[in-house]
Amino acid sequence: MEEVTAKPDPAAIASPRRSPSQQRSRERVERMLAAASALIAEQGSDAMRMGEVAERAGVSIGSLYQFFPDKRAIVWALAERYTAESQACISAALKDVGDAEGFKSAFSELVDIYYQLFLAEPVIRDVWSGTQADKALRALELADSRANAEFLVAVLKRLRPDADPVELETTAFLVWQMGEAAVRLAISVDREEGDGLVEAYKRMALRELVGA
Amino acid sequence: MEEVTAKPDPAAIASPRRSPSQQRSRERVERMLAAASALIAEQGSDAMRMGEVAERAGVSIGSLYQFFPDKRAIVWALAERYTAESQACISAALKDVGDAEGFKSAFSELVDIYYQLFLAEPVIRDVWSGTQADKALRALELADSRANAEFLVAVLKRLRPDADPVELETTAFLVWQMGEAAVRLAISVDREEGDGLVEAYKRMALRELVGA
DNA sequence: TTGCAAATGTGAGGATTACTCATATTTTGC
DNA sequence: GCAAAATATGAGTAATCCTCACATTTGCAA
Numbered sequence: 001m002e003e004v005t006a007k008p009d010p011a012a013i014a015s016p017r018r019s020p021s022q023q024r025s026r027e028r029v030e031r032m033l034a035a036a037s038a039l040i041a042e043q044g045s046d047a048m049r050m051g052e053v054a055e056r057a058g059v060s061i062g063s064l065y066q067f068f069p070d071k072r073a074i075v076w077a078l079a080e081r082y083t084a085e086s087q088a089c090i091s092a093a094l095k096d097v098g099d100a101e102g103f104k105s106a107f108s109e110l111v112d113i114y115y116q117l118f119l120a121e122p123v124i125r126d127v128w129s130g131t132q133a134d135k136a137l138r139a140l141e142l143a144d145s146r147a148n149a150e151f152l153v154a155v156l157k158r159l160r161p162d163a164d165p166v167e168l169e170t171t172a173f174l175v176w177q178m179g180e181a182a183v184r185l186a187i188s189v190d191r192e193e194g195d196g197l198v199e200a201y202k203r204m205a206l207r208e209l210v211g212a
Numbered sequence: 213m214e215e216v217t218a219k220p221d222p223a224a225i226a227s228p229r230r231s232p233s234q235q236r237s238r239e240r241v242e243r244m245l246a247a248a249s250a251l252i253a254e255q256g257s258d259a260m261r262m263g264e265v266a267e268r269a270g271v272s273i274g275s276l277y278q279f280f281p282d283k284r285a286i287v288w289a290l291a292e293r294y295t296a297e298s299q300a301c302i303s304a305a306l307k308d309v310g311d312a313e314g315f316k317s318a319f320s321e322l323v324d325i326y327y328q329l330f331l332a333e334p335v336i337r338d339v340w341s342g343t344q345a346d347k348a349l350r351a352l353e354l355a356d357s358r359a360n361a362e363f364l365v366a367v368l369k370r371l372r373p374d375a376d377p378v379e380l381e382t383t384a385f386l387v388w389q390m391g392e393a394a395v396r397l398a399i400s401v402d403r404e405e406g407d408g409l410v411e412a413y414k415r416m417a418l419r420e421l422v423g424a
Numbered sequence: 425t426t427g428c429a430a431a432t433g434t435g436a437g438g439a440t441t442a443c444t445c446a447t448a449t450t451t452t453g454c
Numbered sequence: 455g456c457a458a459a460a461t462a463t464g465a466g467t468a469a470t471c472c473t474c475a476c477a478t479t480t481g482c483a484a
Contacts, residue, residue, distance in 0.1 A: 018431085022480065025432060046345065050471065060434045065472065132341035132396065133258065142400060167412075170405075174394060174412050181393030182386060184344065188354060193382075200379075200386050204420050230460085234451065237461060262442060272463045277443065 017069045029067050031057040033081075036074045040123050045075050045130070076136050079127045083144040089113070090148050094155050100210045103159060107209070108202050111179060115198050118187050125187070145180070149173040156209060175205045229281045241279050243269040245293075248286045252335050257287050257342070288348050291339045295356040301325070302360050306367050312422045315371060319421070320414050323391060327410050330399050337399070357392070361385040368421060387417045 020026045035056035039048045050071055054061045068074050093110050097103045118125055131141050149172040156168055182201035186194035232238045247268035251260045262283055266273045280286050305322050309315045330337055343353045361384040368380055394413035398406035 062434050129344035132344060170408050170412050174409050177397045178390045178393055181390055185389045196382050197386050200382050208416055274463050
């Protein structure tokens with residue numbers, strides 16, 4: 001039926017089978033996502049059952065599949081929301097940075113926020129845990145990382161106008177991904193060691209980005 | 213029946229339901245793992261069907277479950293083998309390092325080998341892709357990383373006797389995990405960018421480990 | 425208002441697949 | 455040679471994702 005002609009938005013292709021156009025269905029989709037989120041928080045996305053999601057959202061299983069082609073699409077939709085939120089947050093935090101010291105504290109704060117978020121939010125941990133196995137999720141994560149790296153690059157170009165822009169891109173992208181890896185590592189060990197690892201990452205990243 | 217009294221080896225708990233004690237069954241388990249490996253190479257572990265593994269190994273589905281409690285245990289068993297192999301390789305590469313220059317080239321070579329391995333071996337990529345979602349795999353990966361970090365620490369203690377041992381541990385562990393993250397990132401992008409990312413990681417890691 | 429097409433809603437049932445278990449066969453220790 | 459342990463078997467069970475044929479609601483033009 002519907003070819004890819006209608007929407008060039010990749011989200012529309014990967015996530016909803018059919019975009020909700022009426023208000024009623026938009027509200028129902030919200031309820032579905034809320035139900036999924038709650039179930040993931042309780043048991044993890046692996047144990048989340050489609051029937052349970054439908055029941056908790058107060059819709060039929062058929063309605064669920066009207067808007068999500070499969071189970072992973074639900075997780076993907078949640079992940080996409082988190083990327084949108086976090087990009088706004090990161091962009092805002094880096095926008096007004098004027099000097100190296102300001103960058104250091106802004107970056108440090110961002111890392112802390114990210115760390116705390118992963119510590120406190122089981123849904124976020126869970127949603128991003130499929131990132132190595134799920135193609136669509138991996139693509140979303142990479143796009144998110146590139147976008148965030150761009151925010152870093154934009155600031156660094158101001159702070160270090162003489163730096164090679166290409167190298168800056170590479171470094172920022174790598175450093176950002178390593179931050180994600182560092183936080184995932186940190187939450188996998190006990191709290192004390194995790195804190196130390198995050199601090200070590202900050203030092204390493206800042207040395208790389210704005211020099212020793 | 214069998215309590216955990218027999219084997220304190222965690223592998224025996226997590227992987228085989230019953231350790232093969234006769235030669236015949238040991239050979240069959242080998243065939244099962246070989247079949248699983250081949251199927252993972254062809255279609256990925258997610259699409260791998262237990263019935264297919266059994267058929268290809270020339271055993272019944274019941275025999276499969278005699279030695280592996282579930283599907284993930286097969287992947288885990290493959291992963292465990294890779295950790296054993298790689299630890300031997302890493303230990304050997306670092307054992308004879310005498311000075312900072314030697315360390316740099318040995319480390320650089322190790323990273324290259326790891327990168328090439330992930331580029332060339334779909335089974336390895338696949339096996340480690342469940343690392344965020346699967347508890348047992350995650351534990352195995354962390355143990356592996358700690359072991360490898362220890363090899364680094366052992367060398368670094370010789371090269372930098374004045375360095376704080378505790379800080380060295382943290383740094384080595386973090387740097388190692390970041391290497392894994394860097395390689396996973398590198399194989400997710402096109403080859404040229406991937407090469408650049410790996411080189412950037414090497415510079416960053418070596419600066420951190422043995423100074424600029 | 426009315427009527428119709430598109431959008432949305434429904435849930436029983438199809439299809440797949442991981443895993444079990446009662447039973448049969450082989451090996452080992454003696 | 456024999457009993458007990460180890461191993462082998464595969465039809466059957468249970469669970470769950472997802473489909474589809476049909477019912478209902480909404481938007482909107484006549």
